Amino acid sequence: MREPVGLRRKRILAVVHARGAVKVSSLAAELDVSAVTLRRDVEELARTGMLRRGHGVVRPMGDAVPxxxxxxxxxxxxxxxxxxxxxxxxxxxxxxxxxxxxxxxxxxxxxxxxxxxxxxxxxxxxxxxxxxxxxxxxxxxxxxxxxxxxxxxxxxxxxxxxxxxxxxxxxxxxxxxxxxxxxxxxxxDHWYGIHLAVDHLVSLGHRRIVLAARNDSPTARSIRAAFADIAAARPEVEDWAVVLSSPDAGPGGPGTPEEVPDIAALLRERGMTGAVLHGDEEALMLVQRMTENGIRVPQDCSVVAYDDVVAALGSTALTAVAPPRxxxxxxxxxxxxxxxxxxxxxxxxxxxxxxxxxxxxxxxxxxxxxxxx
Missing domain, CATH: 3.40.50.2300 (Response regulator)
Incomplete structure (x- = not known):
């Protein structure tokens, strides 16, 4: 089976960082690849700043410079x-x-x-x-x-x-x-993105809305703050909540102290009929979970995803806020x-x-x- 390019280049970097300066010809023989293939890999690794290339010799980048x-x-x-x-x-x-x-x-x-x-x-x-x-x-x-x-x-x-x-x-x-x-x-402008999502749900008659979002990036933190600001200021919104979208979506990864609720139970207990879900992968998984628990999208709950990377690929294509990436x-x-x-x-x-x-x-x-x- 042909070795993947990424794996081969990782092997090259491992040898170079372990040995220091290595002859290209010796490296090709040791890794059992052709000299032409190795030179191509070395040129690409050097171009991306992963190692240094000299006259027939390849070297690691060296110690960090302040x-x-x-x-x-x-x-x-x-x-x-x-x-x-x-x-x-x-x-x-x-x-x-x-x-x-x-x-x-x-x-x-x-x-x-x-x-x-x-x-x-x-x-x-x-x-x-x-x-x-x-x-x-x-x-x-x-x-x-x-x-x-x-x-x-x-x-x-x-x-x-x-x-x-x-x-x-x-x-x-x-x-x-x-x-x-x-x-x-x-x-x-993520404030505007959340405004679009909330305004869309409100225009459809939804008055109880939840945001299930990540909390491990500047984008996620902006989205959470914007939703709280907008939902609190809209007189049409009778009830709202901000919750974590999955156990690994917090800044500390799994085991985050922030509670990850059962989304279906939350929707039922508080009578929520609208949800904004960030990011796309979490949105698709949450919609699956809602469906498994008897909550139909959009009949029982209208959903707006945030990111629009893969939101359109679900069994139900998700309405989504699309930042201009x-x-x-x-x-x-x-x-x-x-x-x-x-x-x-x-x-x-x-x-x-x-x-x-x-x-x-x-x-x-x-x-x-x-x-x-």
């Missing part, structure tokens, strides 16, 4: 328009995949070279990736930190504010008044290129751009039919 001590370019490294732009995103994050695609497309259309850095699912994982990118001499940085908790976000503020190259946050909006408040950012990446890349085009030493006003989501109405919502008195 962010504030790394200049944007060094002797022998590309500078100015020739220097690549670093993209730093978390691994296995389907929501940000389209954002990454939008940024990459805009940069490639402008003739900018890119180095992609994938941050593992661990606290503080973005910093080493940024340090590697800076050590390689990138000219600018587009980054979407995972920030599972507010504390994790605060821990990144100090070093990220002093990166030393033009930086734009994608789909992240730092806390007002924080050290990152004055950093360029492009983000979805691709445009977030494209706009962030354009903002970064604007910064890079400015003469050295010049600054302009910080830009905090918000793009509005849209509502995709499908088969999971309908007018509430109240029983005749």
């Amino acid at each position: 962010v504030t001590a790394v200049p944007a370019a060094r002797s022998g490294q590309p500078a100015g328009d020739e220097a690549p732009v670093a993209l730093v995103v978390p691994e296995r994050h389907s929501y940000l995949h389209e954002t990454l695609h939008g940024a990459r497309t805009a940069l490639e259309e402008a003739g900018r070279r890119i180095t992609l850095h994938i941050a593992p699912q661990a606290a503080g994982a973005e910093r080493p990736q940024v340090e590697r990118a800076l050590a390689a001499g990138v000219s600018g940085l587009l980054i979407a930190p995972r920030w599972r908790s507010s504390a994790g976000e605060e821990a990144d503020h100090g070093w990220l504010a002093e990166v030393g190259v033009p930086t734009v946050l994608m789909e992240r909006r730092p806390r007002p008044g924080s050290v990152l408040h004055a950093l360029d950012s492009v983000c979805s 691709t445009e977030i990446g494209r706009t962030a890349a354009q903002l970064l290129m604007h910064r890079l085009a400015q003469p050295p030493g010049t600054t302009g006003p910080v830009r905090r751009t918000e793009l509005l989501p849209r509502l995709e109405v499908r088969g999971s919502t309908q007018v509430l039919h109240r029983p005749a008195k």
Whole structure:
């Protein structure tokens, strides 16, 4: 059976990090792959900042370099328009995949070279990736930190504010008044997205609405805060609640202290007929659970998903709020290129751009039919 490319490259990295400098020819023989295949893998791993490539030798990236001590370019490294732009995103994050695609497309259309850095699912994982990118001499940085908790976000503020190259946050909006408040950012207006969801349900006659949402990202925290704000302010909403969507959706993963209720029991006990569910995968699973417990969607409960990554693929296609994920990446890349085009030493006003989501109405919502008195 042919070995998957990803697994082969992991083996290459493991050997290089264990041995230090390794001859390419020796590495090919040891891993039992052709020299042509190995050179192709090495070139790609070097391009993405995972290792260094020399004359017939491959080396690990080396020890981390303090962010504030790394200049944007060094002797022998590309500078100015020739220097690549670093993209730093978390691994296995389907929501940000389209954002990454939008940024990459805009940069490639402008003739900018890119180095992609994938941050593992661990606290503080973005910093080493940024340090590697800076050590390689990138000219600018587009980054979407995972920030599972507010504390994790605060821990990144100090070093990220002093990166030393033009930086734009994608789909992240730092806390007002924080050290990152004055950093360029492009983000979805999640308050407006929740407004669309609640307004849609209210317009269909629903007066008791629950939000079952994740709580392990800046997007999730914005959604939860917006729902509480909007539901409390709408006089039509008679009852509302915010609950966790699944046991692994909290900032601490499984075992989170926040209660995860039985969604079907909650709907019945409080007479709720509308639900906003974040994110898509949780939404599809919750709808399955509701169906298994005799709650029909949309006849008994109208559902609006939030994210619209896979919401349309359920047995009942879910009405969903769709943030402009691709445009977030494209706009962030354009903002970064604007910064890079400015003469050295010049600054302009910080830009905090918000793009509005849209509502995709499908088969999971309908007018509430109240029983005749």
